[in-house]
Amino acid sequence: MIQAVVDNVCWQMSLDRKTTALKQLQGHMWRAAFTAGHVKAEFFEDVVPAVRKWREAGMKVYIYSSGSVEAQKLLFGYSTEGDILELVDGHFDTKIGHKVESESYRKIANSIGCSTNNILFLTDVTLEASAAEEADVHVAVVVRPGNAGLTDDEKTYYSLITSFSELYLPSST
Numbered sequence: 001m002i003q004a005v006v007d008n009v010c011w012q013m014s015l016d017r018k019t020t021a022l023k024q025l026q027g028h029m030w031r032a033a034f035t036a037g038h039v040k041a042e043f044f045e046d047v048v049p050a051v052r053k054w055r056e057a058g059m060k061v062y063i064y065s066s067g068s069v070e071a072q073k074l075l076f077g078y079s080t081e082g083d084i085l086e087l088v089d090g091h092f093d094t095k096i097g098h099k100v101e102s103e104s105y106r107k108i109a110n111s112i113g114c115s116t117n118n119i120l121f122l123t124d125v126t127l128e129a130s131a132a133e134e135a136d137v138h139v140a141v142v143v144r145p146g147n148a149g150l151t152d153d154e155k156t157y158y159s160l161i162t163s164f165s166e167l168y169l170p171s172s173t
C-alpha cells in the first residue's frame with residue numbers, strides 16, 4: 001500500500017499535477033524541512049524591495065499559487081530574507097479554484113473586497129494570464145530564467161516584465 005501511494009505521488013509530480021491533495025502533501029514535507037532549517041526560500045533580488053515599495057505606497061499584496069497556502073507561508077516565513085510574511089496580506093491556492101479558470105479570479109476579488117479591474121496579476125503561465133484577463137484582471141507575464149518559453153504571439157499580446165522593478169503602479173492612497 002505504501003509503495004502504491006509513493007508511486008502515485010511520483011506519477012502526479014512527473015505530470016506536474018496541481019491537485020490540492022498533492023500540494024498539501026508538499027506543504028507537509030516543506031514544513032518539516034523549513035522548520036528544521038534544512039531549507040530556505042530564495043527570491044529573485046528585485047522581488048522583496050519591490051513588494052516593500054508597493055506596501056509603503058499603500059497597496060495590498062496577495063499570493064495566488066498552485067502551491068498550498070501552508071507551503072506559501074513557509075516560503076515567506078523561512079526565506080533568505082528572513083520572515084517576510086508581513087509583506088503579504090493574504091494567500092490563495094487551488095481551494096478557491098484552478099488558476100486557469102476565470103471564476104477563480106472573481107472569487108479572489110470578492111474575497112478581498114476589490115473590483116477585478118483593480119487587481120494586477122503577475123504570472124509566468126499564459127493560460128493563467130488568459131483566465132485572469134477573462135475576469136477583467138490586469139496581467140503582466142513575468143519572464144525569468146527557467147520559465148517556459150513564450151510563442152511570438154504571446155510575446156506580442158501580453159505585457160512582459162523581467163523584473164518587478166519594471167512595474168510602475170499608482171499609489172492606492
